[in-house]
Amino acid sequence: MKSITLPAVIENLGECIDFVRACVGEYISLDKKMMEIELVIEEALVNIFSYAYPGTPGQVEIHCDCGDGTKITIEIKDNGIPFDGFFSRPDPDIKRDLKHRKIGGLGIFFIKKMADEVRYHRSGGTNVLTVVFYV
Amino acid sequence: MTEASERGGFMELHVKNEGKAVVISVTGRMDAVSSPEFELEMGKLIDEGNINLVADFSELNYISSSGLRSVLATAKRLKEKNGKILITSLKDIVKEVFEVSGFITIIPVYDSVEEAMRSL
Numbered sequence: 098m099k100s101i102t103l104p105a106v107i108e109n110l111g112e113c114i115d116f117v118r119a120c121v122g123e124y125i126s127l128d129k130k131m132m133e134i135e136l137v138i139e140e141a142l143v144n145i146f147s148y149a150y151p152g153t154p155g156q157v158e159i160h161c162d163c164g165d166g167t168k169i170t171i172e173i174k175d176n177g178i179p180f181d182g183f184f185s186r187p188d189p190d191i192k193r194d195l196k197h198r199k200i201g202g203l204g205i206f207f208i209k210k211m212a213d214e215v216r217y218h219r220s221g222g223t224n225v226l227t228v229v230f231y232v
Numbered sequence: 233m234t235e236a237s238e239r240g241g242f243m244e245l246h247v248k249n250e251g252k253a254v255v256i257s258v259t260g261r262m263d264a265v266s267s268p269e270f271e272l273e274m275g276k277l278i279d280e281g282n283i284n285l286v287a288d289f290s291e292l293n294y295i296s297s298s299g300l301r302s303v304l305a306t307a308k309r310l311k312e313k314n315g316k317i318l319i320t321s322l323k324d325i326v327k328e329v330f331e332v333s334g335f336i337t338i339i340p341v342y343d344s345v346e347e348a349m350r351s352l
Contacts, residue, residue, distance in 0.1 A: 110265055111241070132294055132325035139296045143264045191334030195307055203297035203333055210332050 098162040105157040105175060107146050113159060114138060120161035121169050124232050133211045134169070137228050140204040141173045149177025149224065169230045180224045183217040241266045241294065245273055252352045253284035253318070255345055259291040262299030271302035274317070275309070283315025286348045290321035295329050307339055316340065318348040 103109045160172040189202035214229035241261030320342045330336040342348040
């Protein structure tokens with residue numbers, strides 16, 4: 098398993114994505130699959146950068162475990178405010194027309210749609226989001 | 233041409249006024265770092281009086297919810313002016329993102345710039 102810890106700021110998005118890409122690259126042959134993984138990781142990270150640490154700096158940790166190469170497990174941790182409602186938050190209404198379509202809400206939706214497994218729990222002041230991709 | 237910061241996804245915009253519409257060719261990635269730049273540039277084009285924009289995504293390799301947000305914000309702004317943004321040449325993950333999010337039904341999407349221009 099490989100890990101990285103960085104300040105939870107948007108300026109580090111590129112480095113975080115590069116880290117994940119380097120970890121999983123040898124197991125993922127399809128560009129599209131790699132993009133799906135990057136998308137899930139970006140959405141999770143941007144959520145943390147935007148909301149986890151209101152008015153205060155914080156860190157984000159990413160742990161990447163490729164096991165035997167058939168399943169990739171990525172854990173994203175932060176010590177920010179509780180991420181209540183990860184699973185209870187309703188999906189955006191994707192059938193609304195342009196005028197009524199709301200701007201937000203797609204990040205979590207994509208995480209749920211693109212990852213093969215998604216788990217969230219909070220323990221000891223740490224939010225832990227686990228996403229799993231089958232290879 | 234406009235380039236996003238090197239902190240995140242690389243994005244380049246090439247803008248060409250084709251009379252009926254302004255065609256913006258987007259190269260690279262529209263992620264949380266680069267998408268605000270896209271929205272800003274579209275805003276400038278709208279402020280200059282352009283109400284029909286055609287965004288050519290044939291060289292766009294990746295788009296996240298931030299990218300969709302900037303497309304939606306642009307579309308809403310243009311709608312207020314009785315204009316629109318048309319997107320062309322979706323592929324791979326970009327096409328998947330448009331389909332999964334339902335954006336493919338609310339933003340006019342075409343296979344090519346030529347097809348989009350003919351619709352105007």
